[in-house]
Amino acid sequence: MPPEIRFARRLYRAAAIYGVIVLIPLYFVPVPDPYRLNLIGFAGTALVFQGMFWIIAHDPLRFLPLVALSVFEKLSFGLPAVAFWARGQGDRFSAIFGAIDLLLAILFSITWFRLQALSAERTT
Numbered sequence: 001m002p003p004e005i006r007f008a009r010r011l012y013r014a015a016a017i018y019g020v021i022v023l024i025p026l027y028f029v030p031v032p033d034p035y036r037l038n039l040i041g042f043a044g045t046a047l048v049f050q051g052m053f054w055i056i057a058h059d060p061l062r063f064l065p066l067v068a069l070s071v072f073e074k075l076s077f078g079l080p081a082v083a084f085w086a087r088g089q090g091d092r093f094s095a096i097f098g099a100i101d102l103l104l105a106i107l108f109s110i111t112w113f114r115l116q117a118l119s120a121e122r123t124t
Contacts, residue, residue, distance in 0.1 A: 004114040005060055008067070011111060012057035015104055019050040022097065049073050060115055061122075067112045074105035 026043040053070065056063045081098025084090030 002118060004111075004118045008060035008111045008115060009057045011107055012053045012060065012070075015108075016050045016053035016057065018100075019046065019053065023047050023050070046077075060111070061119055064112070064115055064119060067108060067115060071105050071108045071112065074101045074108060078102035078105055 023043050023046050026039055029039065031039050049070070052066055052073075056066050056070065060067060078098045078101030081090060081094045082102065085092065085095030085098070
């Protein structure tokens with residue numbers, strides 16, 4: 001197995017496990033009623049993406065289009081969380097998890113480029 005695929009498989013499995021561990025507790029956080037549905041909706045949608053990460057880990061080349069999509073999934077929380085914290089409108093806790101998502105977005109991007117190159121090699 002090429003190192004690009006081994007790396008992708010490990011990265012996406014680790015991301016899926018990390019995501020489930022971080023997201024499950026959100027269902028038990030006490031939040032005022034008007035915002036509770038938003039938090040549950042966010043957690044549920046994010047958990048669905050953890051399943052997508054697990055699927056990608058199974059066969060990264062086959063699911064290469066989802067690898068690109070996964071970068072945007074990580075940016076969709078990471079960028080606002082860090083930006084709000086930088087403007088003094090967000091808490092440090094969210095910024096830390098946002099920074100982790102930005103790191104994962106970078107790693108997912110690198111993975112996507114490496115797998116694209118591998119895929120091109122195999123078709124040539």
